[in-house]
Amino acid sequence: MAGRGDPPEGTPQGVPGSGDDEYGSVVFDDSFVRAARIQEYSARERMGVAARAVRTRRPWSRGAHRQVFFLVLLIVLAFCTAVYMGVRHPYQAPMPPQAQALRITLIPLAPQGSVPEAAADPLFTADGGARSRVGADGYTLPAVHAIADFSEGEVLQALTIAKDYLVASSLDPAALTSGDVRGVRELLNPGQLDQFDQSLARPVDDGQYAATGWLVRFDPARYALADQQVLVQGTMTVSELSPDAIVVSTDHTLVYTVRSTTTTATGTRAGAALHGRTPRASHFTVRRRLQLYFTRDDLQGHEAEILQVAVEAGPLACTADSAAYFRPLLAGQTASAQAAGIDPYDHSRPVASGCGLLNPGPSRRR
Numbered sequence: 038m039a040g041r042g043d044p045p046e047g048t049p050q051g052v053p054g055s056g057d058d059e060y061g062s063v064v065f066d067d068s069f070v071r072a073a074r075i076q077e078y079s080a081r082e083r084m085g086v087a088a089r090a091v092r093t094r095r096p097w098s099r100g101a102h103r104q105v106f107f108l109v110l111l112i113v114l115a116f117c118t119a120v121y122m123g124v125r126h127p128y129q130a131p132m133p134p135q136a137q138a139l140r141i142t143l144i145p146l147a148p149q150g151s152v153p154e155a156a157a158d159p160l161f162t163a164d165g166g167a168r169s170r171v172g173a174d175g176y177t178l179p180a181v182h183a184i185a186d187f188s189e190g191e192v193l194q195a196l197t198i199a200k201d202y203l204v205a206s207s208l209d210p211a212a213l214t215s216g217d218v219r220g221v222r223e224l225l226n227p228g229q230l231d232q233f234d235q236s237l238a239r240p241v242d243d244g245q246y247a248a249t250g251w252l253v254r255f256d257p258a259r260y261a262l263a264d265q266q267v268l269v270q271g272t273m274t275v276s277e278l279s280p281d282a283i284v285v286s287t288d289h290t291l292v293y294t295v296r297s298t299t300t301t302a303t304g305t306r307a308g309a310a311l312h313g314r315t316p317r318a319s320h321f322t323v324r325r326r327l328q329l330y331f332t333r334d335d336l337q338g339h340e341a342e343i344l345q346v347a348v349e350a351g352p353l354a355c356t357a358d359s360a361a362y363f364r365p366l367l368a369g370q371t372a373s374a375q376a377a378g379i380d381p382y383d384h385s386r387p388v389a390s391g392c393g394l395l396n397p398g399p400s401r402r403r
Contacts, residue, residue: 175269
């Protein structure tokens with residue numbers, strides 16, 4: 038009887054343990070057969086005239102070729118998808134917050150009677166304008182100290198940028214009469230540059246796009262500064278709007294000495310005509326109230342976002358279009374107006390809501 042592990046007919050020949058040990062060292066396992074480089078033709082293939090008994094077997098079978106093809110195709114599709122999603126990714130990086138639009142108020146101040154010549158202007162007689170300073174010295178900084186979430190250094194930086202903007206936009210001769218606004222533009226938050234550029238390219242007194250809201254400037258075809266010294270008087274204050282924002286509020290009155298660039302100046306309405314004489318200089322007064330907004334990024338970039346500007350300026354005709362340039366009434370000219378007197382040196386009151394009469398009162402001597 039055969040053993041438990043042996044087939045019924047006994048151990049086959051040609052395998053270890055059989056009686057035939059001549060081929061005992063030859064083993065044809067599955068891996069050996071698959072790795073063979075030759076393959077026997079089928080009976081149908083051997084019926085051909087030039088058929089051989091065996092053929093050389095390619096290293097890659099047809100199935101392997103398919104696998105490689107699909108793998109390459111998958112890689113190409115993945116690459117194309119990555120490129121497409123990179124170009125049109127639905128989750129783009131968030132854009133930086135847009136700056137608020139500047140709100141502008143322009144109020145003309147008409148003269149009371151004939152515009153006086155600069156030398157005889159009562160604004161500068163006796164102690165008139167005694168508290169004013171000349172040029173940038175008039176933009177004095179308040180006492181600097183830390184406020185809530187902003188350090189003393191950050192507060193000083195905000196005040197310094199605000200002063201730089203005030204100087205560039207109201208004292209720089211290049212901006213006042215030459216049309217060079219680069220000094221003003223480079224201090225603005227990039228989010229306001231489009232509004233600024235449009236205000237200069239297509240100025241209109243609509244509360245947003247008046248060039249004279251951004252800066253003081255005179256029509257260079259008609260006016261020039263008779264004196265480069267500009268008197269400045271006013272205040273600057275700082276407050277925290279939020280843990281991430283600080284606001285500098287400014288309120289200053291400036292006095293310019295202007296003249297006509299021609300030898301002839303004609304009056305407005307009932308104004309007298311001055312013919313054949315050197316144009317006489319006269320004073321032009323501007324009160325500017327600004328709110329400048331700063332984030333910590335603005336402080337690092339040395340730029341400001343201008344939130345509000347309110348301007349009272351005269352002597353001007355109440356009907357004058359001052360969106361592009363200021364066009365002052367000159368010495369000897371007049372403009373009638375039925376309005377209340379307004380003192381541009383009185384910083385305790387809000388800016389007027391309509392055309393008024395230029396009337397520097399006792400406040401200029403306090």
